[in-house]
Amino acid sequence: MKKLTLELGARSYPIVISPEAWNDASLSEQVRGRRALIISNETIAPLYLDRLKSCLSGAALEVELDQLILPDGEQYKTINTLEKIYDRLLESHYDRSCILIALGGGVIGDTVGFAAATYQRGVDFIQIPTTLLSQVDSSVGGKTAVNHPLGKNMIGAFYQPKGVYIDLTTLETLPEREFSAGMAEVIKYGLIRDNAFFGWLEQNIEAIMARDPDCLAETILVSCRTKAEVVSADETEQGLRAILNLGHTFGHAIEAAQHYKHWLHGEAVGAGMAMAARMSQNMGWLDSTDMTRIESLLSAANLPLEAPQDISAEKMRSLMSHDKKVTRGQLRLILLKQIGRAEVINDFDEEQLLAVL
Amino acid sequence: MKKLTLELGARSYPIVISPEAWNDASLSEQVRGRRALIISNETIAPLYLDRLKSCLSGAALEVELDQLILPDGEQYKTINTLEKIYDRLLESHYDRSCILIALGGGVIGDTVGFAAATYQRGVDFIQIPTTLLSQVDSSVGGKTAVNHPLGKNMIGAFYQPKGVYIDLTTLETLPEREFSAGMAEVIKYGLIRDNAFFGWLEQNIEAIMARDPDCLAETILVSCRTKAEVVSADETEQGLRAILNLGHTFGHAIEAAQHYKHWLHGEAVGAGMAMAARMSQNMGWLDSTDMTRIESLLSAANLPLEAPQDISAEKMRSLMSHDKKVTRGQLRLILLKQIGRAEVINDFDEEQLLAVL
Numbered sequence: 001m002k003k004l005t006l007e008l009g010a011r012s013y014p015i016v017i018s019p020e021a022w023n024d025a026s027l028s029e030q031v032r033g034r035r036a037l038i039i040s041n042e043t044i045a046p047l048y049l050d051r052l053k054s055c056l057s058g059a060a061l062e063v064e065l066d067q068l069i070l071p072d073g074e075q076y077k078t079i080n081t082l083e084k085i086y087d088r089l090l091e092s093h094y095d096r097s098c099i100l101i102a103l104g105g106g107v108i109g110d111t112v113g114f115a116a117a118t119y120q121r122g123v124d125f126i127q128i129p130t131t132l133l134s135q136v137d138s139s140v141g142g143k144t145a146v147n148h149p150l151g152k153n154m155i156g157a158f159y160q161p162k163g164v165y166i167d168l169t170t171l172e173t174l175p176e177r178e179f180s181a182g183m184a185e186v187i188k189y190g191l192i193r194d195n196a197f198f199g200w201l202e203q204n205i206e207a208i209m210a211r212d213p214d215c216l217a218e219t220i221l222v223s224c225r226t227k228a229e230v231v232s233a234d235e236t237e238q239g240l241r242a243i244l245n246l247g248h249t250f251g252h253a254i255e256a257a258q259h260y261k262h263w264l265h266g267e268a269v270g271a272g273m274a275m276a277a278r279m280s281q282n283m284g285w286l287d288s289t290d291m292t293r294i295e296s297l298l299s300a301a302n303l304p305l306e307a308p309q310d311i312s313a314e315k316m317r318s319l320m321s322h323d324k325k326v327t328r329g330q331l332r333l334i335l336l337k338q339i340g341r342a343e344v345i346n347d348f349d350e351e352q353l354l355a356v357l
Numbered sequence: 358m359k360k361l362t363l364e365l366g367a368r369s370y371p372i373v374i375s376p377e378a379w380n381d382a383s384l385s386e387q388v389r390g391r392r393a394l395i396i397s398n399e400t401i402a403p404l405y406l407d408r409l410k411s412c413l414s415g416a417a418l419e420v421e422l423d424q425l426i427l428p429d430g431e432q433y434k435t436i437n438t439l440e441k442i443y444d445r446l447l448e449s450h451y452d453r454s455c456i457l458i459a460l461g462g463g464v465i466g467d468t469v470g471f472a473a474a475t476y477q478r479g480v481d482f483i484q485i486p487t488t489l490l491s492q493v494d495s496s497v498g499g500k501t502a503v504n505h506p507l508g509k510n511m512i513g514a515f516y517q518p519k520g521v522y523i524d525l526t527t528l529e530t531l532p533e534r535e536f537s538a539g540m541a542e543v544i545k546y547g548l549i550r551d552n553a554f555f556g557w558l559e560q561n562i563e564a565i566m567a568r569d570p571d572c573l574a575e576t577i578l579v580s581c582r583t584k585a586e587v588v589s590a591d592e593t594e595q596g597l598r599a600i601l602n603l604g605h606t607f608g609h610a611i612e613a614a615q616h617y618k619h620w621l622h623g624e625a626v627g628a629g630m631a632m633a634a635r636m637s638q639n640m641g642w643l644d645s646t647d648m649t650r651i652e653s654l655l656s657a658a659n660l661p662l663e664a665p666q667d668i669s670a671e672k673m674r675s676l677m678s679h680d681k682k683v684t685r686g687q688l689r690l691i692l693l694k695q696i697g698r699a700e701v702i703n704d705f706d707e708e709q710l711l712a713v714l
């Protein structure tokens with residue numbers, strides 16, 4: 001059992017990583033005596049809903065449990081899905097004392113989190129992430145959002161959960177593409193802040209991809225710890241937190257060009273990190289050895305190194321201008337000064353950017 | 358010039374009450390060098406948009422000003438209107454450094470505030486209230502929301518503006534019904550917390566209804582000060598702030614039964630306060646002299662004292678169960694222990710409530 005705390009004063013919360021996470025006492029205490037609505041999707045619910053419900057329905061807890069099952073996919077991370085959640089909550093007379101439980105990957109976690117942030121001006125919620133990507137990234141830190149046709153995560157709020165409960169055994173059913181997508185965020189933590197972790201990943205990438213339980217536990221622990229440190233220092237992305245977006249500005253443009261339909265978020269971020277690294281090399285900060293190490297690790301995780309050929313550089317550049325990192329009209333990029341150190345860069349050459357695109 | 362500060366630590370902001378409020382230096386500083394989108398409605402924009410724009414467009418300010426004009430009315434306080442705001446912001450490439458300016462009454466202020474709370478996870482906004490109701494109540498305190506067909510203000514956030522700028526001369530064009538609606542919230546402050554102010558209102562109600570400028574300035578100042586004190590003490594309505602909802606649980610039920618189409622919010626609150634007072638009398642806390650004083654003041658402000666005849670008691674009771682004050686299935690009512698002292702009451706007789714309804 002590994003347990004971290006995301007430190008945010010009165011809003012601090014536990015991150016529990018264990019095959020027994022769903023039985024953790026802190027989770028039982030959160031739901032005790034309350035109306036709880038588990039929100040999941042058509043893929044995850046058949047696999048894990050019954051088990052989660054049995055963990056939460058001990059007679060002594062007196063929980064009133066119900067469920068809402070949404071369709072699966074990034075294309076459902078919309079205001080329309082939010083409205084379905086609001087409709088259900090109001091039709092069933094859920095009041096402010098209820099608690100929402102997000103059971104699923106990043107789409108479920110982000111959407112349910114935003115519904116919790118805005119239903120009756122805010123109700124409690126719990127993250128139960130079941131994909132590698134959501135376990136190491138999106139369930140931790142309180143970024144909630146839905147997509148808009150003109151940009152990913154454009155409508156949202158900073159709103160922290162009451163706890164994150166990660167059961168590693170849920171990864172046993174995760175498709176390979178989604179596992180690789182999660183690895184993009186794992187590799188990101190090494191690149192932005194932890195040269196030693198990057199080296200450890202290089203040495204253990206085969207065991208990780210084979211889903212060795214001990215390697216996975218260490219991978220998720222270090223990733224969550226890094227994310228928690230950054231979020232504690234800068235909850236609402238006034239500064240430091242922006243480095244967590246390495247590769248994301250490029251990646252979001254790829255996803256938007258595809259209308260969120262083809263590549264997974266993590267795949268787009270993988271290609272985006274390779275592009276950010278190439279831009280960093282063009283800036284003279286990374287050398288060819290660094291580039292080879294980065295591309296080799298991304299490749300070993302079965303991640304793409306380039307944007308799809310059918311998206312033009314001009315299209316990419318235009319979509320990047322919608323990014324949330326744009327400030328007063330100026331696009332900011334997260335680039336690498338070296339492996340293990342990312343910085344927010346305002347001052348770059350548009351020609352160099354277009355060359356990378 | 359009257360100036361208050363709503364004290365919320367780093368998120369404190371000014372409330373300026375003056376015919377010169379829109380020229381206040383603190384407002385100029387907020388918009389300096391930024392992209393600002395003024396959002397107003399079809400009724401208010403023809404009256405005040407040009408004047409506001411000229412106040413904000415001094416050459417030295419280097420503001421990039423634009424506007425979005427929405428249809429007027431509570432029936433447009435919806436997720437659909439929010440989407441129109443998001444569409445415009447994204448189509449015009451507004452980034453996180455922009456500032457939204459709400460020019461209008463409570464519907465505009467609540468909707469624009471919620472758009473600001475959720476666009477790119479939060480951008481700055483300014484309240485420029487032009488109705489009595491929004492000047493004394495909805496623009497102050499950071500409650501933002503839109504309505505859902507099953508309940509008023511059900512989707513929203515606590516999100517504070519960067520400032521509230523009240524130009525009293527905008528009241529010159531306010532229709533009488535809307536002025537009366539604003540008086541409901543004014544009378545509320547006397548009832549819940551300030552017996553002396555209630556007495557002052559009784560003595561000056563004729564001058565206020567005739568819109569005597571000095572009386573109006575005092576009315577708005579005391580109302581904003583009371584609201585600011587309560588919000589400072591309890592920003593997210595964990596306790597004290599609930600008393601600001603005197604009459605609102607009854608009033609929201611009336612509005613919902615009418616699908617927000619007939620009575621104004623303040624009219625519904627006026628009737629709701631009379632009903633809450635009657636319930637308080639039934640509980641033995643108010644005597645018939647108190648009741649007469651309350652009903653006389655509401656009547657002098659041209660406010661209704663009862664719900665419309667065509668809404669049954671059962672319908673009212675059912676709609677009240679959707680209220681945000683419901684906690685763990687238990688409806689809580691804000692009732693009066695005396696004129697000038699409100700309390701949140703969990704323990705009341707359902708029969709007495711139905712009798713009042």
